[in-house]
Amino acid sequence: MDHRIGALPQYIPSPPINGFHIGPLDIHFYALGYIIGITLAILITRRRWRALGGDPDLVNDIAIWVVPAGLIGARIYFDITTPNDIPHVWYGVFAIWTGGLGVWGGIAAATLVGVWRLRKLGITAGLFANAIAPALLVAQAVGRIGNYFNKELFGKPTSLPWGLEIPYQDQLNGGVPTQYLHAAAFQPSFLYELIWDLLLAALLVWVGHRFTIKPWGLFALYVAGYSGYRIFEETIRVDSSEYFLGLRLNLFVAVALTAIGLIWFVLVQRRLERPYTVLPPGASDEDSPDAAAAVAADKTPDEESGEAVASHEAASADDTGAASGPDDGEDERPADVSSAETAEADVETSRPDN
Numbered sequence: 001m002d003h004r005i006g007a008l009p010q011y012i013p014s015p016p017i018n019g020f021h022i023g024p025l026d027i028h029f030y031a032l033g034y035i036i037g038i039t040l041a042i043l044i045t046r047r048r049w050r051a052l053g054g055d056p057d058l059v060n061d062i063a064i065w066v067v068p069a070g071l072i073g074a075r076i077y078f079d080i081t082t083p084n085d086i087p088h089v090w091y092g093v094f095a096i097w098t099g100g101l102g103v104w105g106g107i108a109a110a111t112l113v114g115v116w117r118l119r120k121l122g123i124t125a126g127l128f129a130n131a132i133a134p135a136l137l138v139a140q141a142v143g144r145i146g147n148y149f150n151k152e153l154f155g156k157p158t159s160l161p162w163g164l165e166i167p168y169q170d171q172l173n174g175g176v177p178t179q180y181l182h183a184a185a186f187q188p189s190f191l192y193e194l195i196w197d198l199l200l201a202a203l204l205v206w207v208g209h210r211f212t213i214k215p216w217g218l219f220a221l222y223v224a225g226y227s228g229y230r231i232f233e234e235t236i237r238v239d240s241s242e243y244f245l246g247l248r249l250n251l252f253v254a255v256a257l258t259a260i261g262l263i264w265f266v267l268v269q270r271r272l273e274r275p276y277t278v279l280p281p282g283a284s285d286e287d288s289p290d291a292a293a294a295v296a297a298d299k300t301p302d303e304e305s306g307e308a309v310a311s312h313e314a315a316s317a318d319d320t321g322a323a324s325g326p327d328d329g330e331d332e333r334p335a336d337v338s339s340a341e342t343a344e345a346d347v348e349t350s351r352p353d354n
Contacts, residue, residue, distance in 0.1 A: 011163040011185040014170070018149045028097045030146030037142035038067055044135035052131060054278035058123070065117050070110035071096065077105020081249055084175065085240050099150040103140060103226075104253060124276035126215025126268075130208065133222040137201035140226075144197070147190040155187025155236035156180065164188040175240025189233050200225045215276055217268045224261025230254035 019028040042063050046056040078100040079086055079093050085100060086092045111129070118125040147153040151170040157163075163185030166174070171181055180186075203225070204218050234251035242249040 010161065011165045012188060014151050014165050014167060015149050018151075028146075029149035030099055031097045033146030033149075034101075034139075034143045037139035038063075040142060041132070041135040041139035044138060045132045048131040048135070049128065049278070052127065052278050054123075054128075054131075058121070061121075062114055062117055062128070066110040066114045069113035070106040071101070073109020074101035074103065074106030076109075077102030080105075081242055082240055083242075099147070099152050101143075104257065107136070107223075122281040123278060124215055126217075126219070127276050127278060129216055129219035130213060133218045134201040134204045134208075136222065137197040137204070137226065141194045141197035141201070144190045144194040148188075152239060153190040153193075153237070154239060155189040155233075156238050157183035158185055158187045160185075160187075162188060162191070164191075176238055180238055186238070187236050189237055193229065193233060196229045197226070200229075214268050214271070214273070217265055220261050220265035220268055222261075224258050224265065227254045227257035227261060231258060 015029075018030065019026060019032075021027070042059055046059045049059055050056040075094065075096050081102060082100070087095050089095070114128070115125040118128055144153070148164075151166055152174055154164055154166060154174070157180055164187070165185050166176075166183075168182065171183075176183075200222070204221060207213065207221065208218055231251065231254045234248045234254055237248065244252060
């Protein structure tokens with residue numbers, strides 16, 4: 001029997017590096033993770049937006065605006081809520097490549113800019129928000145891999161086999177409380193969040209297909225679901241943070257946003273239906289291959305019946321006009337046809353196809 005298995009590490013080891021060099025460029029895994037995550041979010045949203053009948057190229061247009069806004073908002077939130085973690089250099093407040101992006105700040109800024117851009121284009125923002133919600137979670141999950149390479153976003157000491165080893169110097173840099181210094185391993189809360197984000201993304205996709213979710217509904221569930229997880233995470237994290245009433249500041253933010261997200265979802269689902277659009281004003285259904293299907297799916301039965309009757313009346317008028325030409329009178333309907341027979345013919349003609 002090979003006894004070398006005893007030499008395997010007891011815990012998840014910390015990575016020895018946090019980036020690599022390509023010529024003069026210093027590539028950080030943290031930044032690379034977010035670049036990959038954002039790319040995946042764009043691809044997923046393009047697919048979901050197209051399925052709703054929208055133009056997938058719109059996603060690229062929105063991304064040009066919301067990605068920079070999200071990064072700026074995320075960094076501002078981090079600088080405000082964890083000022084002690086800002087690098088002590090003149091460019092410290094901008095140094096996102098060293099870590100330090102607050103998700104809530106990024107989502108808030110990106111949402112405001114995205115709504116502004118979509119309204120300017122005449123497109124319902126809430127419908128787009130539903131399309132992008134699962135994609136945001138995928139981006140966040142991939143971004144958490146960068147936290148692993150930065151040796152950050154960890155929890156309390158643990159003896160679990162999936163505990164994360166944090167070198168002593170990184171414990172000091174991460175603001176670990178004195179009583180936890182020299183611990184062998186810590187809870188990998190970044191890994192817990194990664195798993196939760198992917199599960200929540202899958203759940204939102206399932207809910208969107210299984211139930212009728214109105215504009216902003218899935219996005220509200222995203223806010224509530226992610227923030228609800230953060231309540232748990234903030235109770236186990238021991239890295240640097242601002243405190244309020246003896247508790248981590250982000251714990252209060254998580255509780256508030258969980259409640260707001262749930263209330264928002266209920267209000268959205270209870271409100272009356274309002275017309276929405278996935279194409280800019282003036283665009284035709286031919287601009288998107290799925291647009292006609294999406295518009296048809298949004299019509300009420302009365303609207304469909306009305307359109308069928310109108311179509312039949314127009315067709316009847318055309319037939320009558322053609323039949324009443326100067327040399328062709330025998331194809332006209334005889335004058336003694338009863339009104340009951342006429343009504344029956346109209347009903348049969350306007351009945352939708354099965």
